[in-house]
Amino acid sequence: MRSIKISIVGVAALLASLAPAFAQKCEPTEGRSAVLLSREVAGNRDFNEYIEGPGWTFQLKRSSHGWDIRLNDENGLDLTQMTPPRNGPNPRQIYGWHFRNADNTGPNTGEVNAPQGLRLFGFDPALTGTGGYRPNDAGGVDPQDQPGRGALTIKDMGLADLDKGERARLNYLKFNVCMTWPKTEREYQLEAAEVAEMTELRKVTPELIEMMGSCGLDYERYQITPYLTPVELGGDFDADDAHDQVVPIIRKADGKRGLFFCRALTYGNVVGMTGRMGAHLTPAYFDSVDWWSLHTGPANQGAGGTPPPALKGDAITIGKEGASSVLIYWTGTEYSSYWQGD
Structure with missing residues (x-):
């Protein structure tokens, strides 16, 4: 088994090609919240970060070949589950073999159909309190058409299992992730409480x-x-x-x-x-x-x-x-x- 650490190049070009919904600055606007995280994760660990306002947890859940993007509400329901496609490599799956060619002898130059250094995902706060998304087809809902939108950019990564015929896995990931969404009722309530407290003070x-x-x-x-x-x-x-x-x-x-x-x-x-x-x-x-x-x-x-x-x-x-x-x-x-x- 061989391992290697590589840096993703061409991220700027990928970002430049984003749809307008994702190309905007990662800043809150009227009626919408935003959060920008710059973090890293390694080994067989999950990454979890609590987002105070809406009460969600952004997660990179460890899998056999890398990590899966999740955004869990307070009850553990994944709000990103509507991100397509349902069949085949999904942008929420960040796996080592996505970045290697078919026989694992070099980098993926396009022969393996898998997302690369930029991962766009959508999420819907309205899923909270439901049993989750139950699609009636093989698709999903395009991230641009979902209330919540996320963009994870891979800044650096480490790959292992690079022998010919193996499936490469990620063992290190450095990333930025921007998420923006309509303000939730919980956030409005927290803001009102803060205003009331400040008024009292x-x-x-x-x-x-x-x-x-x-x-x-x-x-x-x-x-x-x-x-x-x-x-x-x-x-x-x-x-x-x-x-x-x-x-x-x-x-x-x-x-x-x-x-x-x-x-x-x-x-x-x-x-x-x-x-x-x-x-x-x-x-x-x-x-x-x-x-x-x-x-x-x-x-x-x-x-x-x-x-x-x-x-x-x-x-x-x-x-x-x-x-x-x-x-x-x-x-x-x-x-x-x-x-x-x-």
Whole structure:
């Protein structure tokens, strides 16, 4: 038995020849979801990846000569089963002998009728809750005519059993797969739940307004504004065992962003509106931050090279998604900052 690892060539040409339904970018559109996976599998293992939104599992199920494409719903029903043809090599079957000539002495140059480096398959979410597809002929439903469409591209592969007369098998597969489908009811429900949760997290309640006012927030000059979510964070910033809170605010006169810290529901401080805080943090940074979180425990080493501060209590991390973050902490007399990194 001989084995060899080969790379698929000409994939770009195959993709260029795709029907428009499959040639579009692998991105969600209005009313349709999409997922792009770049993965690999080897040996006698199945490949499984859960797709959170619809609750499906994309599977490459191990067979004797390679892998079979499956997309299983939560009950294990294969939604791709309508992909034709029913008789003969099916695009969902990715087998080693598809890539070899008839007597297994060289690559398949066309004499073996089998799909190659691009596998198009269809799937139908409506099969969920049924007994599956029961065709009355030898055909199926063309992937372009199915609600869900998938395209698996083989990027690299390994072949074994390459002696003359044998049937080659795949023992390694590197692939990309794009799937797009109409949004399911489950996805719409999840989206609605996320919107409701986000709305709740951004809600500035009368109780919060009263609490920050009693702590000294001047509502003639400032306004609690949920440019960060959630709209309040709580911790113990000065390690006095009393509960402290912080909210995002803007200055009404110019819309300038900042934070308002309230310690023990008594001592309030506006942070970030004027002047440099610590070695790096300037008021301009607050204009672009889009996330924050409570930091507990010791400070981590930052990117600037200076040693991290010894924190007295909890701290707040603010940052720009995918860019930088800054730690804001209480020194015992004032709030300062420590640059975490880019």
